[in-house]
Amino acid sequence: MIPDDNESGLALRRGGELSQRREETVMSSKEKLADTMEFPPETPQPNVFPLSWHAKTAKLEEVWDSAQKEFWDPKKLSWDTFDPSSYSWEERECIAYWWTLLSVFDASAPPVFAEALIKTYEVHEEDPVRRCFFSVTRDEQNHEQMCGLAITKLLEHDDPLTYEPKTEIGKRLQKNAKWLYYNGGRYWDGYKTAVPKYSLAVLFSSFLMGEIAAATIFHQMAQGSKEPVFKEAFRNIGRDEGRHMAICMSLMERDYPSLPKEDAAVITKQVRAGYLFLSAVLFEPPEDFWDLPSDFIDNQREAETIARNAGFFIPEYEAKKENWKNAMLNLKGVLDKFDIPFPAIPEVGISGQEITEVEMEDIIPVF
Numbered sequence: 001m002i003p004d005d006n007e008s009g010l011a012l013r014r015g016g017e018l019s020q021r022r023e024e025t026v027m028s029s030k031e032k033l034a035d036t037m038e039f040p041p042e043t044p045q046p047n048v049f050p051l052s053w054h055a056k057t058a059k060l061e062e063v064w065d066s067a068q069k070e071f072w073d074p075k076k077l078s079w080d081t082f083d084p085s086s087y088s089w090e091e092r093e094c095i096a097y098w099w100t101l102l103s104v105f106d107a108s109a110p111p112v113f114a115e116a117l118i119k120t121y122e123v124h125e126e127d128p129v130r131r132c133f134f135s136v137t138r139d140e141q142n143h144e145q146m147c148g149l150a151i152t153k154l155l156e157h158d159d160p161l162t163y164e165p166k167t168e169i170g171k172r173l174q175k176n177a178k179w180l181y182y183n184g185g186r187y188w189d190g191y192k193t194a195v196p197k198y199s200l201a202v203l204f205s206s207f208l209m210g211e212i213a214a215a216t217i218f219h220q221m222a223q224g225s226k227e228p229v230f231k232e233a234f235r236n237i238g239r240d241e242g243r244h245m246a247i248c249m250s251l252m253e254r255d256y257p258s259l260p261k262e263d264a265a266v267i268t269k270q271v272r273a274g275y276l277f278l279s280a281v282l283f284e285p286p287e288d289f290w291d292l293p294s295d296f297i298d299n300q301r302e303a304e305t306i307a308r309n310a311g312f313f314i315p316e317y318e319a320k321k322e323n324w325k326n327a328m329l330n331l332k333g334v335l336d337k338f339d340i341p342f343p344a345i346p347e348v349g350i351s352g353q354e355i356t357e358v359e360m361e362d363i364i365p366v367f
Contacts, residue, residue, distance in 0.1 A: 224313025
């Protein structure tokens with residue numbers, strides 16, 4: 001439909017008004033405040049400015065120094081000792097699946113901690129706190145690269161979702177992987193909306209939960225791995241996670257004695273949410289929380305058995321359950337010091353405050 005002259009004139013007038021408003025906005029943004037006052041107005045917050053380098057928590061300076069000294073490069077591990085062709089394609093696809101499962105958490109960690117790093121600047125945290133969060137972001141980038149290197153070398157393809165499986169179990173595991181990444185996407189959407197509304201004190205407890213559990217499983221996998229390159233990688237990752245745990249502990253000890261009651265209530269709910277989320281890699285994904293097909297668990301258990309028989313160490317079901325329980329009890333011990341109620345985790349036999357509703361958008365914890 002062609003507009004008549006009146007409609008065209010109205011459109012031109014509106015366009016002119018819009019252009020004028022834009023010009024006025026540009027002019028106001030270029031206004032020279034320095035010509036009208038001696039000192040500038042305060043910068044609206046949150047903002048990374050003004051900058052300062054105040055430091056009070058000495059422990060974090062030690063952690064930063066350790067991070068600098070212990071930094072490692074996944075590409076420089078002993079890959080020359082690793083021969084994927086020594087495994088059958090079924091074994092290769094099953095081991096690659098485990099790394100794909102891990103990537104849901106470790107490959108999302110760099111942007112997750114980058115968001116937290118930005119928040120430390122916007123709330124004007126101590127200089128060593130900012131540097132420590134930078135070190136975590138850097139470490140998690142290494143962990144992501146390790147996942148990518150392992151998957152690429154095992155599958156001879158750089159993407160587990162577009163790779164063409166060569167075995168029947170490989171086809172079923174690729175379906176698993178697609179559903180895992182779908183759920184990971186839901187998590188990321190929720191995380192982006194959660195970070196601005198939660199205090200750093202709440203974030204610390206969420207991050208600590210992931211670090212406690214991760215440090216345990218990676219140390220075990222380092223001990224059980226037969227491939228030197230995987231043994232090296234798991235040892236380095238476990239050491240990184242232990243250092244991340246020290247960062248969270250230091251900040252909790254600093255902030256939790258004066259924690260507001262409303263934050264304590266949020267932390268209790270976060271721990272329950274974190275258990276449900278991280279169980280996907282540390283135990284098994286709860287069906288009422290993760291949106292997964294009915295054959296998901298059976299496919300994953302079959303893959304783990306094949307990977308174990310090929311010499312790739314993955315804890316058995318009961319060992320995973322015990323690890324997860326111990327991690328939860330360790331976290332409970334930390335929160336008990338500050339009188340923060342611990343949620344019930346009936347899946348591993350831990351009693352506590354009942355949390356009935358947990359949504360994907362509530363999730364913060366990561367590796």
